[in-house]
Amino acid sequence: MPDTLLFAMEAAANGLTAGVMYALVALGFVLIFKASGIFNFSQGVMALFAALTLVGLQSGQIPFAHLINAIFGTRLHYFGFTLPTLAAIAGTVVVMIVFAWLVERYIFRHLVNQEPIILFMATIGLAYFLEGLGDLMWGAEVKRLDVGIPQGMSLAVDETTFNWFGYGFYMDTLELWAALIAAILVGALVVFSQYTKQGRALRAVADDHQAALSVGISLRFIWVLVWSLAGIVALVAGMMWGAKSGVQFSLSLIALKALPVLILGGFTSIPGAIVGGLIIGVGEKLFDFFMGPLIGGATENWFAYMLALVFLLFRPQGLFGEKIIERV
Amino acid sequence: MLYREAGDFKTSYTSDNQTFPIRFDRYGYYFVLGVAFLVMPLILNDYWTNALVVPFLIYTIAALGLNILIGYCGQLSLGTGGFMAVGAYASYKLMTGFPDLNIIFVILLSGLVTAGVGVLFGLPSLRIKGFYLAVATLAAQFFLIWLFTRTPWFFNYSPTGMISAPTRTVFGIPVTGASASALSMYMICLVFLVALAWLARNLTRGTLGRQWMAIRDMDIAAEIIGVNPLWSKLTAFAVSSFYIGVAGALLFAVYLGAAEAGEAFGIDKSFLVLFMVIIGGLGSIFGAFAGAFFLIAGPVLLKIMLVDNLGWATDLAAHLEIMIIGALIIVTLIMEPHGIAALWRTIKEKLRLWPFPY
Numbered sequence A: 001m002p003d004t005l006l007f008a009m010e011a012a013a014n015g016l017t018a019g020v021m022y023a024l025v026a027l028g029f030v031l032i033f034k035a036s037g038i039f040n041f042s043q044g045v046m047a048l049f050a051a052l053t054l055v056g057l058q059s060g061q062i063p064f065a066h067l068i069n070a071i072f073g074t075r076l077h078y079f080g081f082t083l084p085t086l087a088a089i090a091g092t093v094v095v096m097i098v099f100a101w102l103v104e105r106y107i108f109r110h111l112v113n114q115e116p117i118i119l120f121m122a123t124i125g126l127a128y129f130l131e132g133l134g135d136l137m138w139g140a141e142v143k144r145l146d147v148g149i150p151q152g153m154s155l156a157v158d159e160t161t162f163n164w165f166g167y168g169f170y171m172d173t174l175e176l177w178a179a180l181i182a183a184i185l186v187g188a189l190v191v192f193s194q195y196t197k198q199g200r201a202l203r204a205v206a207d208d209h210q211a212a213l214s215v216g217i218s219l220r221f222i223w224v225l226v227w228s229l230a231g232i233v234a235l236v237a238g239m240m241w242g243a244k245s246g247v248q249f250s251l252s253l254i255a256l257k258a259l260p261v262l263i264l265g266g267f268t269s270i271p272g273a274i275v276g277g278l279i280i281g282v283g284e285k286l287f288d289f290f291m292g293p294l295i296g297g298a299t300e301n302w303f304a305y306m307l308a309l310v311f312l313l314f315r316p317q318g319l320f321g322e323k324i325i326e327r328v
Numbered sequence B: 001m002l003y004r005e006a007g008d009f010k011t012s013y014t015s016d017n018q019t020f021p022i023r024f025d026r027y028g029y030y031f032v033l034g035v036a037f038l039v040m041p042l043i044l045n046d047y048w049t050n051a052l053v054v055p056f057l058i059y060t061i062a063a064l065g066l067n068i069l070i071g072y073c074g075q076l077s078l079g080t081g082g083f084m085a086v087g088a089y090a091s092y093k094l095m096t097g098f099p100d101l102n103i104i105f106v107i108l109l110s111g112l113v114t115a116g117v118g119v120l121f122g123l124p125s126l127r128i129k130g131f132y133l134a135v136a137t138l139a140a141q142f143f144l145i146w147l148f149t150r151t152p153w154f155f156n157y158s159p160t161g162m163i164s165a166p167t168r169t170v171f172g173i174p175v176t177g178a179s180a181s182a183l184s185m186y187m188i189c190l191v192f193l194v195a196l197a198w199l200a201r202n203l204t205r206g207t208l209g210r211q212w213m214a215i216r217d218m219d220i221a222a223e224i225i226g227v228n229p230l231w232s233k234l235t236a237f238a239v240s241s242f243y244i245g246v247a248g249a250l251l252f253a254v255y256l257g258a259a260e261a262g263e264a265f266g267i268d269k270s271f272l273v274l275f276m277v278i279i280g281g282l283g284s285i286f287g288a289f290a291g292a293f294f295l296i297a298g299p300v301l302l303k304i305m306l307v308d309n310l311g312w313a314t315d316l317a318a319h320l321e322i323m324i325i326g327a328l329i330i331v332t333l334i335m336e337p338h339g340i341a342a343l344w345r346t347i348k349e350k351l352r353l354w355p356f357p358y
Helices: A003-036 A043-059 A065-072 A085-108 A116-138 A155-165 A173-195 A197-207 A209-214 A219-245 A249-265 A270-295 A300-314 B023-043 B046-072 B080-097 B103-126 B130-150 B182-204 B207-217 B219-224 B229-256 B267-280 B285-309 B314-335 B339-353
Strands: none
Touching: A003 A043, A003 A173, A003 A197, A003 A219, A003 A249, A003 A270, A043 A085, A043 A116, A043 A219, A043 A249, A065 B314, A085 A116, A085 A219, A116 A249, A116 B130, A116 B267, A116 B314, A173 A197, A173 A219, A173 A270, A197 A209, A197 A219, A209 A219, A219 A249, A249 A270, A249 A300, A249 B130, A270 A300, A300 B103, A300 B130, B023 B182, B046 B080, B046 B182, B046 B207, B046 B229, B046 B267, B046 B285, B080 B103, B080 B130, B080 B229, B080 B267, B103 B130, B103 B229, B130 B267, B182 B207, B182 B229, B182 B285, B207 B219, B207 B229, B219 B229, B267 B285, B267 B314, B267 B339, B285 B314, B285 B339
């Protein structure tokens, strides 16, 4: 087999695992958009905040230590004990649920019936608030996140591909794990929305707000529920990205990468988010592989958006989105 | 008492249709202009000019431009930072390529170049709407910044990848480069702002502005009554990009002096200008001023309060600042979704009746 093809296949395989990461963030967007029509820009910052909280709880940091030190002149930093990973994850889930409740109670309850753009702006405001809060609570330095997932080159993949093609592919074990965890998460979400009472209520709300209200489904409860779910999805995404490249501000920028994914898949489709993520992941890796050397590299910065732009010109509702019908 | 329209009789259509139909407003406007041109140059010192006034003037131009696109024509755009970069790099290429060209023309030409790029990226708006369009404009933002950082021709092959403004003069007074005084920076920005704000006000109440608003309110209905969506959307993109390009050129050439695309015109600039438009009020010229003032003065005042008075660390203050800005945006949206301009309108309504509430 020619070498270029092998390298391209390797790039594509790595693109698939990167795409899973994008899909994870996009999933959080879709959940909230379906249930409440809110285009939640803060999803990426929620991932950052969740990851920061996880690291903070794990290493026993005192929240707002810097702020307290600045006001009272104390020198607090750590409680002096560390939590096991599972307990820290549980703690973070609780924090994200409380956050979901606060968001519903203090922001979106007051913005019911506003235009979508106003709601969108409110989530940008929320993103800023959360970013500042995260930094203020846990400090802004880059943190290492270790949740016990092995990292580095996957020897199994290397060996198998070497036996098949005579060339070992380089793939990160962490990304393989991430793909697996994402698959489990999506499976759990599907089971939840198909077979539980709350899941059915969720789908009813996504279908029609008023009809759902009239059969006695509490919209507020559902909103808290989806924001909590989005928070948990954000936690998983934050964990994966954080373990890969450290918990830092750039983590929140993956939210922007999730936008073209959403465009490709359609705002309202969960399978769309996954397929869109994979297409973007593979597409940008392959494009950079073939075209990058010719036009100066780092095409990953914009390729996804350009792809989404071109795609939109032909199919404005995305791959799996509902057809847009407009009437006067 | 003071603010009333009784006795202010209109005798012609022109006087009835003027921008400030109430006499008090009109005098207020002349007063503000007089203060800006005559009094401010005397009392401004270098610190306040650099930290507050010049950025306020420049960002107001950008906010005016974005307001035309979002507030008047209803096309959501997140590409402001990229378009500002186009203005900045165009002015740089023009300044270095044609050293004899007056800076005023350089800045206007940069605006025109940006308008062309804006029309190009506005083309998808004919098929895409709402959030989908916002994501499509993100493509402009990231692609343009990538282009400017990766193509050496744009920064004249300088090893650092930075562009820096050479000294250019207006009537013999340097306004760009290291030797420009704060006062000359202030004056050139002010002249551009006043001219562009006047233009924006008159564009938006003429035929073009009405077409934009028809498209904003419901594009299909507008099309049926004979508004050409191609023409109105693309003119909105062109005019808006022109303003944003001028703001970018001023920001680089006059204010910053040296810039690097990724750092000076990143996605955060797009959001900053978007916030100005939203907080100030969509579809309002006054709103652009109010929003820009709010978001430029707020952080400066917070920094003075926290860092200089309380002696906090700068990064801590910066975090608190982001948090407060985020919270302010949410609070403004909850209290008055139509921005400071709507608040101002309410106050004026109340003032007209004051002190007799009925």
